[in-house]
Amino acid sequence: MQRIHPRPRLHSHDLELVSALGKAGSTARAASTLHLTQSAVSRALCQLEEKLGARLFERRARGLCPTPEGERLLQGAPTVLTALLELELEALSQAAPRRVRLVCECYTAYRWLPSTLAKLRRRLPTLEVELAVEHTSAPLAALLDGKIDIALLTTARTDERVQQRPLFADEIVFVLAGDHPLAARAELSRDDLRRFPLITSPTPAEERRWFLSSVFGRQKPKLTFLQFPLTEAVVDAARAGMGIAVLSEWIASGYLGGSDLVAKRLGPRGLSRPWRVAYRREYAEPAELLASALGGAPPRVFAASDALRR
Numbered sequence: 001m002q003r004i005h006p007r008p009r010l011h012s013h014d015l016e017l018v019s020a021l022g023k024a025g026s027t028a029r030a031a032s033t034l035h036l037t038q039s040a041v042s043r044a045l046c047q048l049e050e051k052l053g054a055r056l057f058e059r060r061a062r063g064l065c066p067t068p069e070g071e072r073l074l075q076g077a078p079t080v081l082t083a084l085l086e087l088e089l090e091a092l093s094q095a096a097p098r099r100v101r102l103v104c105e106c107y108t109a110y111r112w113l114p115s116t117l118a119k120l121r122r123r124l125p126t127l128e129v130e131l132a133v134e135h136t137s138a139p140l141a142a143l144l145d146g147k148i149d150i151a152l153l154t155t156a157r158t159d160e161r162v163q164q165r166p167l168f169a170d171e172i173v174f175v176l177a178g179d180h181p182l183a184a185r186a187e188l189s190r191d192d193l194r195r196f197p198l199i200t201s202p203t204p205a206e207e208r209r210w211f212l213s214s215v216f217g218r219q220k221p222k223l224t225f226l227q228f229p230l231t232e233a234v235v236d237a238a239r240a241g242m243g244i245a246v247l248s249e250w251i252a253s254g255y256l257g258g259s260d261l262v263a264k265r266l267g268p269r270g271l272s273r274p275w276r277v278a279y280r281r282e283y284a285e286p287a288e289l290l291a292s293a294l295g296g297a298p299p300r301v302f303a304a305s306d307a308l309r310r
Contacts, residue, residue, distance in 0.1 A: 197243030
């Protein structure tokens with residue numbers, strides 16, 4: 001008689017929810033990462049706890065704290081999700097070749113994306129990914145026009161004609177000269193950003209709107225921006241004391257370590273920028289595989305770098 005294995009009550013989206021809550025420490029911040037409302041995240045957590053018959057997080061004034069049961073899920077979730085992805089890749093390894101055209105809305109992703117894609121290519125030889133960097137400035141338009149198949153987005157608005165799912169988040173940090181008047185601060189405030197020029201590379205309008213809205217809300221402060229076409233020039237301008245460089249943590253990490261530059265967070269929690277993958281419906285399968293592979297790919301620089309804590 002064939003043995004029937006019991007069906008697990010946990011699903012992959014349950015593990016993704018627990019992982020997001022564990023990293024964020026609150027339903028509000030997890031909601032931003034998962035691209036859901038705070039009420040939807042709270043409801044999903046309650047449903048999961050009811051389904052398992054165990055409390056996974058203690059609700060405290062400072063946020064969520066995992067219980068022993070929640071801690072065990074947090075520790076095991078990455079292994080289970082990785083194993084599930086490996087099983088998918090192995091099952092599809094003999095499928096017919098599939099070519100997808102991919103673009104990232106922000107150039108910072110190109111710092112780590114090629115090596116990640118190379119690893120994915122070794123695991124899934126039939127998936128051919130072509131980087132369409134010429135559509136970086138307008139990824140959604142290219143997606144709707146059929147010029148690309150998958151887009152990694154940060155701020156561009158999506159359209160009902162494409163599908164999307166959350167990926168991860170990076171942190172926007174603020175790089176200063178070691179002798180800058182704000183260099184001794186533990187963190188920066190919105191008022192600090194009003195006082196000094198902000199040094200950036202040329203950014204799309206959507207990204208600038210996201211930054212202003214995330215930092216200042218509905219206020220419309222008078223800010224001074226200095227723009228340079230190359231990251232090296234942005235960093236060097238900050239080193240020269242010309243202002244505050246605004247960079248992704250992935251980019252900033254490569255320029256820190258000495259005494260001439262320091263990086264600061266915006267407030268105690270920092271400025272997090274959520275990423276998501278968008279794709280046309282007929283590319284749902286490779287997009288989901290790619291999203292799963294990319295989920296843990298970007299380096300978590302701020303949490304790991306002593307230079308960024310100064």
